[in-house]
Structures are given as structure tokens and as C-alpha cells.
Amino acid sequence: MEHLTNKDFTSDQEVKWCPGCGDYAILRSIQKALPNLERKREDFVFISGIGCSSRFPYYMEAYGFHSIHGRAPAFATGIKLANPNLSVWQITGDGDALAIGGNHFIHALRRNIDINILLFNNEIYGLTKGQFSPTSKKGIQTKSNPHGTTDEPFSPSDLAIGAQASFFARVVDTNPKLMQQIFIEGEGHRGTSLIEILQNCVIFNDKTFSNITAKDVKKDHQLILEHGKPMIFGSEMNKGIQLNGFKLEIVTIGENGINEDHILVHNSKEQDPTLHAMLARMRPPLFPIALGIIRNVNRPTFDSEIVSQLKYEKKNSAFNNVDDLLQSGNTWEV
Amino acid sequence: MEGNNRKVIDLEKVVIKFAGDSGDGMQLTGTQFTDTSAILGNDLATFPDFPAEIRAPQGTVAGVSGFQIHIGRIDINTPGDIADVLVAMNPAALKANKNWIKKGGTIIVNIDSFTKKDLEKAGYENSPLEDNSFEGFNIIQAPITKLTRETLRNSGIEGKSIGRSKNMFALGIVYWMFNRPMTQTETFLKKKFSKRPEIVEANIKVMHAGYNFADTIEALTSSYTVLPASLRKGTYRNVMGNQALAWGFLAAAEKARKELFLGSYPITPASDILHELAKYKNLGVKTFQAEDEIAGICSAIGASFAGNLGITTTSGPGLSLKGEAIGLAVMTELPLVVVDVQRGGPSTGLPTKTEQSDLLQALFGRNGESPVVILASSTPANCFDWSYMASKITLEHNTPVILLSDGYLGNGAEPWKIKSTKDMPDILPNIAKEGKEYQPYLRDKKTLARKLAIPGTKGLEHRLGGLEKEHITGNVSYDPENHEKMCSIREEKIKRIAEIIPNQEVFGGKSADLLVIGWGGTYGSLYSAVDNLISEGESIALIHFNYIKPLPKNTASLLKKYNTIVVCELNSGQFANYLRMNFEGKVFKQYNKLQGLPFTTLELESHFRTLLKK
Numbered sequence: 001m002e003h004l005t006n007k008d009f010t011s012d013q014e015v016k017w018c019p020g021c022g023d024y025a026i027l028r029s030i031q032k033a034l035p036n037l038e039r040k041r042e043d044f045v046f047i048s049g050i051g052c053s054s055r056f057p058y059y060m061e062a063y064g065f066h067s068i069h070g071r072a073p074a075f076a077t078g079i080k081l082a083n084p085n086l087s088v089w090q091i092t093g094d095g096d097a098l099a100i101g102g103n104h105f106i107h108a109l110r111r112n113i114d115i116n117i118l119l120f121n122n123e124i125y126g127l128t129k130g131q132f133s134p135t136s137k138k139g140i141q142t143k144s145n146p147h148g149t150t151d152e153p154f155s156p157s158d159l160a161i162g163a164q165a166s167f168f169a170r171v172v173d174t175n176p177k178l179m180q181q182i183f184i185e186g187e188g189h190r191g192t193s194l195i196e197i198l199q200n201c202v203i204f205n206d207k208t209f210s211n212i213t214a215k216d217v218k219k220d221h222q223l224i225l226e227h228g229k230p231m232i233f234g235s236e237m238n239k240g241i242q243l244n245g246f247k248l249e250i251v252t253i254g255e256n257g258i259n260e261d262h263i264l265v266h267n268s269k270e271q272d273p274t275l276h277a278m279l280a281r282m283r284p285p286l287f288p289i290a291l292g293i294i295r296n297v298n299r300p301t302f303d304s305e306i307v308s309q310l311k312y313e314k315k316n317s318a319f320n321n322v323d324d325l326l327q328s329g330n331t332w333e334v
Numbered sequence: 335m336e337g338n339n340r341k342v343i344d345l346e347k348v349v350i351k352f353a354g355d356s357g358d359g360m361q362l363t364g365t366q367f368t369d370t371s372a373i374l375g376n377d378l379a380t381f382p383d384f385p386a387e388i389r390a391p392q393g394t395v396a397g398v399s400g401f402q403i404h405i406g407r408i409d410i411n412t413p414g415d416i417a418d419v420l421v422a423m424n425p426a427a428l429k430a431n432k433n434w435i436k437k438g439g440t441i442i443v444n445i446d447s448f449t450k451k452d453l454e455k456a457g458y459e460n461s462p463l464e465d466n467s468f469e470g471f472n473i474i475q476a477p478i479t480k481l482t483r484e485t486l487r488n489s490g491i492e493g494k495s496i497g498r499s500k501n502m503f504a505l506g507i508v509y510w511m512f513n514r515p516m517t518q519t520e521t522f523l524k525k526k527f528s529k530r531p532e533i534v535e536a537n538i539k540v541m542h543a544g545y546n547f548a549d550t551i552e553a554l555t556s557s558y559t560v561l562p563a564s565l566r567k568g569t570y571r572n573v574m575g576n577q578a579l580a581w582g583f584l585a586a587a588e589k590a591r592k593e594l595f596l597g598s599y600p601i602t603p604a605s606d607i608l609h610e611l612a613k614y615k616n617l618g619v620k621t622f623q624a625e626d627e628i629a630g631i632c633s634a635i636g637a638s639f640a641g642n643l644g645i646t647t648t649s650g651p652g653l654s655l656k657g658e659a660i661g662l663a664v665m666t667e668l669p670l671v672v673v674d675v676q677r678g679g680p681s682t683g684l685p686t687k688t689e690q691s692d693l694l695q696a697l698f699g700r701n702g703e704s705p706v707v708i709l710a711s712s713t714p715a716n717c718f719d720w721s722y723m724a725s726k727i728t729l730e731h732n733t734p735v736i737l738l739s740d741g742y743l744g745n746g747a748e749p750w751k752i753k754s755t756k757d758m759p760d761i762l763p764n765i766a767k768e769g770k771e772y773q774p775y776l777r778d779k780k781t782l783a784r785k786l787a788i789p790g791t792k793g794l795e796h797r798l799g800g801l802e803k804e805h806i807t808g809n810v811s812y813d814p815e816n817h818e819k820m821c822s823i824r825e826e827k828i829k830r831i832a833e834i835i836p837n838q839e840v841f842g843g844k845s846a847d848l849l850v851i852g853w854g855g856t857y858g859s860l861y862s863a864v865d866n867l868i869s870e871g872e873s874i875a876l877i878h879f880n881y882i883k884p885l886p887k888n889t890a891s892l893l894k895k896y897n898t899i900v901v902c903e904l905n906s907g908q909f910a911n912y913l914r915m916n917f918e919g920k921v922f923k924q925y926n927k928l929q930g931l932p933f934t935t936l937e938l939e940s941h942f943r944t945l946l947k948k
Contacts, residue, residue, distance in 0.1 A: 011797070013809065042792045047636070050800075058797050058810065063789035065639055066799025067632065068662050074597070074629035078636025078644065079789070081620050082595055086640065086789055104632075107625040310615050317616030322585045325617070326752050331571045332373045334562075334751075 004041055006031040011061040017052060022173035022199035023120065027059055029179035030089075030118075034062075036184050039087055046089045047076045049096040052127050053120035053199075056091040070101025073108035076115045077302075084303045087187060088115040095125050098134040098154050109163035111302035112191040116183070119156060119196045124205035137208070156196050157280030157294065161273045167193040168280065168295040173200060174213045178224065178291065185293060191301045211284050221284040225292040230263040231279075233288050240264070241279075241287075248278055250287065268296040341556045342513060347406030348560055349414030350508065352501075353431050354423030355392055356385060356399040359501035363421075364401025366505055370518045372572050372749050375562025376405040379714075379858065380747045381413035381932075386602070386686045393447075393455035398430040407561040411713075411858035413746060415934035419511065421504050423447065423478070425456035432467070440472040442507055444500065446479035474554065476547065478503045485543040491536045499540045506544020513559045516541055568751040575714035575743035576603070578750065579673065580610035582721030584617055585753075587643045590729050590761035595642040596621045597633035599652065602685040603741040604675035607647045627655035631672065635659060638668045639798070641765075641788035643725055647673040649741075650692050651682065654699065661700045663734040664824060666798045667775075667784050669763075670734040671724045675744045676855075678930040687930025688742035690854055691905040696736045697883060697912065703821045705828045707735040708882040710854035714743050715750040720880065722758060729763040731783045733827060738882070740855040740904075742932050768792050774808030781834075782827040829884050838886035842868055842875030848946050849896035851922070853879040853909050856933055860902060863938035872946055879909075885916065893920055900925050900945060902933065 009031040017023045034044065044062035048054035050069035057064030063086075067075045076090045090108075097105045097119050108115065124142070125131040131144035132151065139148045160168050167189045169182045179197070186193035198209045212221050219235040231241040238253045240263035251258045270276070276295040283289055319325055350367065352360045361382055368380050383400040390397030404414035419440045422428040424447040435441060448461055462468060463475065482503050486496045509516055520538055527533040548554055573581075587594035598608045598621065612621040620642070624630040631646040638644030648656060653674045663670040676692045678684025696708050707727055711720035717739055724735040766772050766785040772794045775784050787794035796808060804811035805819055842864060852860040857878050864876040877892060879885070893899065893913075900923040901910035907924045914922055925941055927933060 013797075040792070042790055042795060045640070045789045057799070060797075061795055063795050064797035064799075065636070065666075066797065066801065067635075068658055068800055071628055071632040071659065074624060074632035075636035075639070077622065077624075077629075078595065078597060078633030078638075078642075079640040081622060081633070082593065082637035082640035082642040082644075083790060103625055104629055107629070306620060310618060310620070313615035314618070320616055321755075322581070322588045322617065323755050325584065325614070326571075326581065326754075327569065329571065330369055330373075331569050331752065332375075333569055334375060334565045334567055 001038060001040065004035040006035065008041060009034050009061050011059050013058045015059050016055065018203050020202040021052070022122065022201070023053060023056070025173045025176055026118070026120065026179065026197055026199065027056065029176045030060070030183060033180040033183040037087070037187055043085065044087050044089065045079055046091060047072050047079065048091040049101055050127070051093040051096045051125075053091055053093040054096060070096055070099070071104060072096070073101065073104035073117070077108060077111075077113050080113055080115055080303050081306060084114070084307055090115055090117045092117060092119055094119070094121045094123060094133045094135040098156065098159070106159065106163040109160055109165045109192050109194065112164070112166050112299055113302040114190055114192070114304070116186045116193045117195065119194060120199045121156060121196050122199045122201040122205055123208050124201050126201050126204055130204035155281060158277060160194050161277045161280070161295065165194050165295065166191040166297050166299050167293070168196070168276070169193070169293040170196045170198070170280070170289070170291050172198045172209065172213050172222075172291065175291075182293065189296060190304070191299065212289050217284070221288050223282070223288040223290050225266045225268070225279065225290055225294060227266055227268040227293065227296070230260055230265050232260070232263060248282065248287065268293050271297050343556050343558050345558050345560050346408055347404065347410060348419065348512070348558065349402065349404045349417045350419045350421070351400055351402045351417035351431060351434070352421045352504065353398055353400040353427035354501070355426070356389055356397050357392070358399070358423045359498065360399050360401050360423070363501045363505045364403055366519045366522065367508060367514070368403050368572060368747065369522070370509070370514050371403070371405045371560070372570065373518055374514065375565070376407065376560055377410040377563035377565060378403060378405040378748060379410050379413045380404070381742065382745050384686060391455070393424055393426055393452055395426045395430050395456060398427050400427070400431065405560050407563045409563070410748070411862045412932070412935060415936050419508070421508060423500065423504065425453050425458055425462070428462065429456050429458065435471070438470055438472070440474065441468065442474045442476055442504065444478035444504070445475040446477050474551070476507060481543060481547060482540050485540050486536050489532070489536055489539070491532060495533065495536065499537050502537045502541040503544035503547070506541040507548040509541070510545045510548035511554065511557050513557050516545065565749070566751060570749045570751055572747050573715055573718070573750040574606070574745060574747040575711070575717045575739060576606035576675065576745070577610050578715055579711065579717035579721045579739060579744070580607045582718040583611065583643070583645060583671070583725060584614060584619065585718070585755050585758060586722045586725030586761055587619075588617070589755060589758055590643060590725065590763050592641070592643040592729065592763060594619045595634060595637035595644045596647065597624050597630040597637065597644070598622070598647045599624050599627045599630045601627070601649045601652050603677055603744045604647045604649045604652070604673065606744065607673060607675070627652040628659060631656040631659040631670075635663050635668055635670055638670055639666075639789070643669065643729060645671040645673065647675070649675050649677050650679045650695070653692055653695055657700045660706065660734055660736075661702060661704050662800045664700070664704045664706060665800050665803065667732050668734070668786070669728040669732055671721070671728050672734065672736045673721070674736060674738050676738060676740040684930040686741065688740045688855065688932060689904050689928065689930060690740060690856070691908065691928070692738065693882070693905065693908040693912070696738060703825065705825045706883070707733060707828055707831060708738065709735060710738040710880055710882055711743055712854055712857035712878060712880055714746040714748050717743060718750070718753070726759065726761045727831060729761055731781055731827065731831060732764050732786055733783070738854055743855045766791070766794055768794065772796065773806050774798065775803050776806050777823070781830055782823060832884040832887045835881050835884070835886055837888040838877060838879065838881075838892055840875055840877050840892060843873055844875070845895040846875040847873040847898060848875070848942060849899045850874065850876045850942065851879070851899060851901045851909070851913070852876065852903065853882060856902060856904060859933040859935055859938055862935045863942060866935065866939055867942055872942075874942060874946065890917060893917055898945060899923060900942070902926075902938065904928065904932070
């Protein structure tokens, strides 16, 4: 198979996001990640709903479908069931996936259909010009709530784990290397791979993630999880996560008799989601935010189970064409 | 037939209604009588009438479930206006049907369920059998419960199962009345309960007991027969509308060499299409019970984009929810069939009752200029032809099609002369081939249809979406002139489908005094009424539409020949207004009904007579 490059995935359409938007980095990371998958370009389908992020398919040289608000998981499901050989990517935002499309979002995860969902979470509505979203921090002042929001935000990870997600990862738009790696691993996972991307909106919610991504804090405020590795972070790489009773806590290696052996080792393949949920909930300043693949477990995918039912029925049925069906059962001659 | 010397009267046609509690097995009883009559060669039509509640309180009028069957040796087009024979398993069943039984008709009641308590539940203070409520009717008081128990006394069958076989006693009585053999039902029972031979035996015994009871009692002075109808030669089967509609899709997918994908959410009265198609994974059918109506249609559009024949099925409220996605299918010009099995509205309305009130929603119920093809089936059996035709149009023209059926058609049944797929027209999906330059919105000069490029096809990668498309390239375009051009192309594309559809036919005189117009599910009643009046010598004709948008090309020239036109529909005049919009200046009278019920032939005849006298 001919080797493709990022240029092969770049369409001829002018990219129209605001200058400085986090979406550019995500687009470039995808275009760089896809050639590593060694798949034919014509087998990639990008499907989106509505919102800034949902313009994404237009910029990809692949099959693309910019659908309607919130419904992309349903289109993606139809596409994957129609042709399970395709590599299906859903591009969505916090409004598209968690407000208008919340229902489809949880049901895709529940069914575990083999698609990849890239959730661009910028905690704001961009395309409609700055209203709060279901992930906006409580109390922020926006045009649609000038006195401060009274809505509790959703935690996408809790929603996903509650919906029995088999794969949940989190990345930041400032780390293209990690993005590429996670996109490749997400595609490798059989089932719904949900990748939350903390993405900065320069216009309506600038620096909302600065306490995670700013150069001076990122080492202390980011924990990049790797399966089988201890949860160590910090500018000195001497901080770690420990489980104390039912709670997580931060410890310092070399203090109070703590050594590396006391630090939790990440097991993304653990079926029980309790610890995954706790890790995903960590937030600065009390904790670092967990990035990387938090949960990656195997369970049967919706599409593969349908394919095997189809195969079984085709093989074991008394008839295999419509004429036989029409003539079956109670008939009589006139 | 064995039996005594009572006379057998030959009938041209007869309407029988089985009515009881929703747990009494009336649907099964009716279906058995139907199948037996069909095998004897009668033409027939049936209609079940059940409550929206699964098990409404026992013995109440709300919980009455009915099954009406119209059999004849003549052409039968409706399940019949009113019953000649009513089987009422309890007082509630009698009460619910008291206005739907012919004066002087026969009523068979299960007298054991006319106790004080039963009467109270049905809201009767006194037994209607003991006052003069049913004077002039031939009432057969059959102790069905008691005799069923008696029959099975030493059978070892438990009480609950004994109670459940009462319906077989009633069926036995009706089999005797109409001189039908019981063999078909015996075969059915043996198959259905093959693992429980004691249940088979008990049911057969009870049915025979009912038959013998009818043979013995003095009240039934004669039995009847309905001779075979002169149907065209061939192999027949009974089909229900929803079943036929599902099968039409199967045939179309096979003929088009496409996999069939149904994305749907359960809703009365359309769910049976989902149930039917879900059976056929062996034919490669993928049915997806989605999380809601919107996901149902969106998954179907996704499947069409990826190369399947994508369809979605629903009823009125579901069509409302699907509106935005239909607009997307219009914009992206993808194949999609949306089936609306209409029911009474607005809102939740009358889920189990029929109506034709979604026509304007189908035509206009979306944002923007959003034209789609609209077809309407008109008999239970021809639901097959119309889902087939909807698939053909959507795949060849790459444009969404709404197919309107209704609860009356969907649940109604009639004999169907089985078709062979080799006799059905070819379906040639309009798809771009690998290796050629591809412009997503380049069009066929004649039909204006664009070609699809299916994901997985090398070199044809492209992007679709709901934003306005630039002519030919399909790129996003906000250009004012392009938008106007694309709006008119989308409309014109639908109009040009009129070039490939057959001319509208007329039943009756080409320039009769009165032209009756109908569309969709009212065909049986309208045809019967017009046919009866024609045979009485009246100057009347019927034009019944199946192609709603576009209308057949010859419609205008046909309408010119008539001065008095009446449009009959089960809504407040939606099609009449559509015709006014299309044929300015022409006067359309209306005859409308909004009771959740089909037209009766009698009411139509009486209204047409009045119009003819004027």
C-alpha cells in the first residue's frame, strides 16, 4: 500500500477558524496521525454535527459529512453499520455532544460501536458567539447569563463512564505529540473511543485552561497517564498519586518514607471503572489533571455483533431471497 | 358439511366482527376465520380495532378489542361499514359495538359474562339483553364460559388455560354459521403449540364443542355460505399493510443489489414494519432500533451515504421530529425513504386510530424550501408496490421520498396475489464509478439527479453537509445567486419525476356529473361507494391519487373535464388545498371526516347522492 503523508489528508478548502484557535493544532495532529494507521485514504470518514469544530470534515481530504446539530453519533452509527470496514471519526464539541446531542452521545458509548469521537471541549459556544455550554465553569458570565451561570457543568468523563465507555482519553490542544499518539491508539481500540480534547477558544473563553496548559504550571498540573507506569508528575518528577482509603492523594517521593513503590500504577485495562472515574475527576489546584488514556477496556462492539448475527442468519436460514419469503407460510392457489 | 336439515343460505358478502376483552384472543380468532375464508377462495378485507392501552381494566369499554372481517364472492375493498354478525364476549364488547351492527343482525353473546358485576364494569345498570335495546336483533345467548369449562372438565388443563380457550368456542360457532371447515385452524394450533400437545387438544375440543353447540340449538335456524370470489389465477396469501410495506423494501433492495438499512424508533402504528424487517438478517437486512426518532432517521441517512438503501419508519409525531434531518437529506441529495403510517393528531392524538392529517406536514413541514417526493399507498396489499416504488425513485434520483400510509392500511389485511421479483421493474442506483473525475453536484441533464460517491471508493473522496452547496462542485457556498439557483434545481428535480411516472387513471366516466377525488388509504371506501352508484346508473367517477408530489402529468387535463369535484379525505381538507394551490381557479368541494375512523361506504354514497341531485 502506498504510504500517505499529512498532505494527502489536506483538502483544498481554506480553513476558516479564528487565528490562534486550538482547532488548528488538532487538525494538524489528525493529518499527521492518519498516515501511521496504514489504511487507504478512501476508508476514512469524518462526520460532524454543528459548531466551530464541526467544520473539521471540510478541511480533511477524506470522505466527510457535516450533518446536523448533535446528531453526528447517529449518522456515524448508520455509516459504520452500512460498511463496518470504514474508519469512522466523529468530530464534535461540548455543545454538540453534551447539550443538544447528549442522548446520542451516551447511546453510542453504551452500544460501543467502533467509532472514534473527538470531543473538542472549549467550555463555551463559539459559533453562536459566546453563550455558556454544558461544560462551562459554574458562575462564568456570558451573553446568555450576564449575572453568572447557575448551571452545574457536566464532567464528560463521568458521563462517559456512566454510559459504560470502553475507551476514554484526554489531551490538551497544546500537546500535538500526545494528540497524535492518542488518536492512533483510539483508532486501534475496538469500540467507541472517546477522546476529550481541552481546546482553547481565543475569542470567547481565552485561557480557560491556562492553569493546565501554561508553561509555568503544566508540569505540576498535568499527569500524563501510561498503562503499566506509576502515576508520577511534577517539575521535579517527584510527585505521585496514592490511594488513601477511598480517596486519592498526592504524595512526594522521598518524603515521609514514600518511594516509587508506593505510587499507584496506572491500569487502563481494569474493567471496574471506579479508579478511572476518580482519576478523570482530578483537577488543579488540588490535583493535576489526568491526560492520556484513562480507560481502555475490551468489550464486544455493536457493529461486530451485528455482523456476526448477519453471517449466522445467512448461513442457517431456510431461504435467502425475497421470492422464497413471499412464497413462504400460508398460501393458496386460485 | 355435516349437520341437520337446516337450510344453507348463499350470501354475496358478509361482515363479521369479533369483540371481547383485550385479553380474550379476539385478534387470533379473527385471523383464523380470515385464513380459513381466504383458503376457501373468498375475497376479503380485515381490520383490527384495539385499544391504545395494552391491558385496559378488564371488562370495561376502554379495554374492548375487536377484529372485523368482510368476506365475499364479489370484489371486497373495505373491511365493511357495519357488521352483519357480532360476537360479543362481554357486555363491554356489546356496548362498544352497539352502533356498528346492522339492524336485525345476529349477535352472539357469551351470556356467562353478563353478571351484575360484568354489566357494572361496562356501565350498564340493567342487562341490555333484557330491556328492548336490541329489539329486532337475532340474539344468540351462548353459555360460552360454562360450556368451555364443561368440555375441558377432565382434561387436566388448569383453570387459566381453560379461560383462555373460550375464544375457540366462539370461533366454532361462527365456523358452523358460515359452513367453514375447521381443518385450517386445527393445523394452525398444532403448529403453534407443537410443544404442548395438551393445549392443542384442548383448543380443538373447545372449537368442536362450539361448532356442535351451534348445530344443536334452535336459535340458529339457518347457516350461510359465501362462495369463492372470481379472483385472478395465481398463488395468493394474506398480507397486512405494514407487512406488505416491509416486503416491498426487501424486494427493492434485492433488485437494486443494495443492503437494506432501517433506522427506526418504535411508534404505533408503524412499529410492525420494524418488527417485520428485523426478522430478515438472512436477507442482509440491518435494522437499528435507535434511541429516538431523530437517531432513527440520521442513522438511515448515514447508511445511505455509505451505500445502503437507508429507510426510516414512523408515525405523525415522529415525522415532526424527523423534519430537520429530512431537510439535510434534501440538501445532500441522498437516497432516503421516510414512511409515515399516519394516525390521529395533533400531538399524541389517537395512536391506534387512522387519519390522513400528515399530508401538509409531509409537503411543507421543514425549514426552507425543502421539496421531497411524496407517495401514498392505498390498499393493504399495494403497500408492497409503493415501498418498492419509493425505493426505486430514491435510489435512481438520489432524493428523499416520503411514503404515506395510515393505521387503517397498516393494520388492515387482504389477499394478495404473490408477485415475483423478476416481474418488478429494474432499479438502477445512480452511483459514480472509480477512476472518473467526480463532481458531487454535477447533474444528469434529463433528471437533474446528482451521482453518489460511496465511501471506500478510491479517488472520490468528497464532503457533504447541510450548508448550501455550490452548483457542480458541492463546496460550501454563500453566494446569493447560487442559493436561488440551487433552490430552483431542487424543486425542478422533483417536478421532472412526473416524466417517468404513469398517467393518472380514472375509474368511471371521463366526463361524469360528479368527480370524486381521493388519495391514500381511503381508496377502498371511495371505490366501493362510486362503484355502487355507477351500477345504480349514476354519472360519477373516481380519481384516486398515489403520486402526491409530483402529481401525474395529466392531472390538469383530467380535471378540466369535470364541473363538480369533491375531494374526500380524513382530515379537514389538506389535499383539497394542495389541489387549489396547483390548479388555480378550479373549484374543489370537500367531504371530510376527523373521527379517527375510515369513511363508511354508506355515508359516502349518501353524500354523493346529495351532490348529484343538486
